[in-house]
Amino acid sequence: xxxxxxxxxxxxxxxxxxxxxxxxxxxxxxxxxxxxxxxxxxxxxxxxxxxxxxxxxxxxxxxxxxxxxxxxxxxxxxxxxxxxxxxxxxxxxxxxxxxxxxxxxxxxxxxxxxxxxxxxxxxxxxxxxxxxxxxxxxxxxxxxxxxxxxxxxxxxxxxxxxxxxxxxxxxxxxxxxxxxxxxxxxxxxxxxxxxxxxxxxxxxxxxxxxxxxxxxxxxxxxxxxxxxxxxxxxxxxxxxxxxxxxxxxxxxxxxxxxxxxxxxxxxxxxxxxxxxxxxxxxxxxxxxxxxxxxxxxxxxxxxxxxxxxxxxxxxxxxxxxxxxxxxxxxxxxxxxxxxxxxxxxxxxxxxxxxxxxxxxxxxxxxxxxxxxxxxxxxxxxxxxxxxxxxxxxxxxxxxxxxxxxxxxxxxxxxxxxxxxxxxxxxxxxxxxxxxxxxxxxxxxxxxxxxxxxxxxxxxxxxxxxxxxxxxxxxxxxxxxxxxxxxxxxxxxxxxxxxxxxxxxxxxxxxxxxxxxxxxxxxxxxxxxxxxxxxxxxxxxxxxxxxxxxxxxxxxxxxxxxxxxxxxxx
Ligand code: GLU
Numbered sequence: 001x002x003x004x005x006x007x008x009x010x011x012x013x014x015x016x017x018x019x020x021x022x023x024x025x026x027x028x029x030x031x032x033x034x035x036x037x038x039x040x041x042x043x044x045x046x047x048x049x050x051x052x053x054x055x056x057x058x059x060x061x062x063x064x065x066x067x068x069x070x071x072x073x074x075x076x077x078x079x080x081x082x083x084x085x086x087x088x089x090x091x092x093x094x095x096x097x098x099x100x101x102x103x104x105x106x107x108x109x110x111x112x113x114x115x116x117x118x119x120x121x122x123x124x125x126x127x128x129x130x131x132x133x134x135x136x137x138x139x140x141x142x143x144x145x146x147x148x149x150x151x152x153x154x155x156x157x158x159x160x161x162x163x164x165x166x167x168x169x170x171x172x173x174x175x176x177x178x179x180x181x182x183x184x185x186x187x188x189x190x191x192x193x194x195x196x197x198x199x200x201x202x203x204x205x206x207x208x209x210x211x212x213x214x215x216x217x218x219x220x221x222x223x224x225x226x227x228x229x230x231x232x233x234x235x236x237x238x239x240x241x242x243x244x245x246x247x248x249x250x251x252x253x254x255x256x257x258x259x260x261x262x263x264x265x266x267x268x269x270x271x272x273x274x275x276x277x278x279x280x281x282x283x284x285x286x287x288x289x290x291x292x293x294x295x296x297x298x299x300x301x302x303x304x305x306x307x308x309x310x311x312x313x314x315x316x317x318x319x320x321x322x323x324x325x326x327x328x329x330x331x332x333x334x335x336x337x338x339x340x341x342x343x344x345x346x347x348x349x350x351x352x353x354x355x356x357x358x359x360x361x362x363x364x365x366x367x368x369x370x371x372x373x374x375x376x377x378x379x380x381x382x383x384x385x386x387x388x389x390x391x392x393x394x395x396x397x398x399x400x401x402x403x404x405x406x407x408x409x410x411x412x413x414x415x416x417x418x419x420x421x422x423x424x425x426x427x428x429x430x431x432x433x434x435x436x437x438x439x440x441x442x443x444x445x446x447x448x449x450x451x452x453x454x455x456x457x458x459x460x461x462x463x464x465x466x467x468x469x470x471x472x473x474x475x476x477x478x479x480x481x482x483x484x485x486x487x488x489x490x491x492x493x494x495x496x497x498x499x500x501x502x503x504x505x506x507x508x509x510x511x512x513x514x515x516x517x518x519x520x521x522x523x524x525x526x527x528x529x530x531x532x533x534x535x536x537x538x539x540x541x542x543x544x545x546x547x548x549x550x551x552x553x554x555x556x557x558x559x560x561x562x563x564x565x566x567x568x569x
Pocket of ligand 1: 384404405421424447448449450469472474
């Protein structure tokens with residue numbers, strides 16, 4: 001069974017958002033946090049009120065999300081964090097999971113050398129990468145933390161110790177998902193009744209084992225995760241679930257390092273846009289889509305014009321053809337980052353677009369292009385969350401955190417879910433005899449789509465922080481939101497509410513139930529094929545700077561499924 005099919009039959013985890021409730025989060029002197037869960041946003045706000053930096057608040061938010069949004073992210077997974085300043089400087093931190101040293105070309109192959117199915121590997125140790133979020137947090141905190149390390153853990157520990165209220169979103173994610181979310185006896189007992197039903201909305205959920213892990217990491221630092229003893233225990237847990245002779249080893253865990261990476265930046269209509277570079281494809285894809293659209297007067301077309309959606313779909317296809325061929329972990333493969341986002345290259349790519357007719361595109365040949373093959377894998381996952389923070393100094397943080405699929409691998413260690421991030425690798429190491437950039441290699445990071453993004457306005461002032469969950473749809477969601485704000489002059493609320501159309505290769509998905517559905521005929525008339533309505537997990541979170549200060553906003557698709565009574569629970 002293909003990965004996509006498996007995902008589409010799994011219950012929608014309804015990732016992401018609920019921010020600081022959009023209308024009740026007035027700008028404050030201390031800053032703003034917008035996240036997928038108001039309780040996690042409140043954890044970040046608590047740090048800001050204590051005089052913490054945006055980095056402190058982001059880490060506290062990530063930790064609290066581990067507790068209250070276990071379907072989407074956590075310390076058993078990884079993430080990317082962008083940090084930008086009002087002066088335009090920007091840095092990025094990479095806490096992406098790594099493959100065990102033993103992993104190689106045959107990691108996802110069966111005895112006949114054929115790629116196994118996603119379903120066969122996802123709930124095993126084969127899918128688990130060494131978690132990176134705690135190492136990322138330490139790297140960032142050492143540089144930019146103001147509060148003591150242990151203070152960042154207090155809200156998450158409190159939520160895990162005292163419990164938090166089951167909300168409709170978590171309840172919905174658990175529904176019909178006991179094989180994954182309840183695969184481990186501890187998690188089953190935590191989230192399900194004895195009869196195997198998700199604990200009802202409103203139930204207080206306690207997570208004492210997770211509280212103990214958080215307490216240990218608060219007291220001892222990352223040593224409590226990557227030190228000899230916990231590393232051996234974590235590796236043994238994963239190895240025991242790995243159907244190969246060699247699995248994760250203690251040194252895989254203890255040798256994990258978060259990295260600082262060069263962000264990828266570009267200019268779109270005089271706005272400066274910075275995103276995450278390799279091992280993510282997110283920043284490159286966002287800049288490519290925007291750069292290829294710059295020659296068109298999108299503002300004149302407007303969002304309700306099928307011509308705009310046609311151009312957007314064409315730009316997606318161009319960007320994703322390059323993404324599949326060239327992007328991967330740049331520690332292992334050569335990724336021509338600068339070439340892929342160079343304005344003259346994007347202008348050449350854009351020139352291929354026929355405003356009157358849909359086409360298919362091969363990858364281009366940017367400056368520095370190596371020889372490689374595309375793998376064509378297009379996952380839509382739902383184990384990810386995005387959040388943004390700004391502090392009183394105007395620091396901007398855009399952080400996407402993930403365990404890959406909803407509830408990750410279903411494996412549990414220390415009271416938290418372990419990721420299934422390694423399924424973001426290409427399962428086949430080569431295509432037509434040529435290695436694919438995103439093949440499995442020991443110690444390598446799988447390619448990501450995550451796109452934490454920061455935008456400065458034409459005057460160079462901080463303007464927008466944005467990101468999303470939703471696997472391969474993430475860059476498209478981010479580009480759509482930026483176009484909404486910059487080209488269509490929309491409020492962030494309206495930009496996030498815009499429907500989406502995405503080209504998935506064999507099909508073009510138009511968001512079900514949206515007004516865009518009425519344009520399917522017009523898109524077909526422009527040559528788009530297999531256009532069908534569907535509801536992929538489109539979920540973006542962001543904040544925009546207004547004359548009255550920063551405003552955190554979430555995707556309105558979550559309205560109505562968040563229980564306001566959970567706030568501060
Ligand atoms: N693991 C995916 C990535 O890094 C994200 C999955 C999701 O958004 O749910 O691209």
